[in-house]
Amino acid sequence: MQRRFFLPSLIVPLFASLAFAVFAGQATAAQSDWSEGERSRLRLIASPVDGEVMAGIEIELEPGWHTYWRSPGDVGIPPRFDFSGSENLRSAKVLYPAPERYDDGTSISAVYFDRAALPVLVTADDPTKPVVLKLSAFYGVCKDVCIPADGAATLTIDPQPQDDPRSRIALKEAVAELPQQGPAAGLAIESPQRDGSDVTIPVAAERAPEQAPALFAEAPDGAYLPVPELGTHEGGSFVYRLRFSSPQEAKALSGKELRFTLVSGGEAIEQSMKLP
Structure with a gap:
């Protein structure tokens, strides 16, 4: 399709x-x-x-x-x-x-x-x-x-x-x-939050809540980042987890701007946000 x-x-x-x-x-x-x-x-x-x-x-x-x-x-x-x-x-x-x-x-x-x-x-x-x-x-x-x-x-x-x-x-x-730059109607990436050595990223995907969206993360200067994993979700609200291999790896990116791309229901958006 x-x-x-x-x-x-x-x-x-x-x-x-x-x-x-x-x-x-x-x-x-x-x-x-x-x-x-x-x-x-x-x-x-x-x-x-x-x-x-x-x-x-x-x-x-x-x-x-x-x-x-x-x-x-x-x-x-x-x-x-x-x-x-x-x-x-x-x-x-x-x-x-x-x-x-x-x-x-x-x-x-x-x-x-x-x-x-x-x-x-x-x-x-x-x-x-x-x-x-x-x-x-x-x-x-x-x-x-x-x-x-x-x-x-x-x-x-x-x-x-x-x-x-x-x-x-x-x-x-x-x-x-x-991808559209910034949020779209019913599709948005919210501010990342620190959870121990990991980072959680809440997203809203209200147009296709029956299917989990795909979230991708990119670090500045081409630094490696894993693909965020889907965690909890309810209705059109989803929480993704960016898992770092060590607290030092997470700390090295603290305060730096990451680019996130969210794909859901035939639409895509892109937003840049700083890691806490």
Whole structure:
């Protein structure tokens, strides 16, 4: 079943930056060639989406295989996307649709199954020239075993490219699956609370109280955090527990801002909060 998520408010100003990378010129292909990897393949795509030019990284996996979100969880390989070889590129920001929570019986991860499309917000150095987007990618794929994969793709992005329905639909669906910034109606993450060496995080998920939501936590500077465990719940109120391996580990993050992503009932939100 395909999920639908709110368009986050931060997308509007980020999309606006793309206007500076849109200029008159000859349209080019909307898709790069596929780059074959282990149990997967990867390419770049681009198309107008709601009046703005967007790029994206499209990853297809063999049936039953998955790849990892920006913070993989207990196990997995975080993806790395390098655009340093690009031409006329000021910045390229990769955005991540909300992941799925995957429990293999021994560990819990944040993943995408079968296919992932990641929007990329591109800004040109010189808005009068095309951007030659060159991607070098390293990511993990997993089923019964986990394997590192890599790929490379190049796509020239001109202004007002011809509409490519397949790329446009893939990008529009990916944008719709980005978490909303801050609480939504019936969906919220409350302030973390200290409980010994652990931290508890109350959440409200009133739209789909019959199914526990998935909560993901990320620490600054890429520090490892486990996937929060579901504790007590009643109706649409749930309490998650972030378990640290030692009091020292918990103390090291005290006062630092963590980013939480909550996925429930086809919606997702993202909130940043300081640990007590």
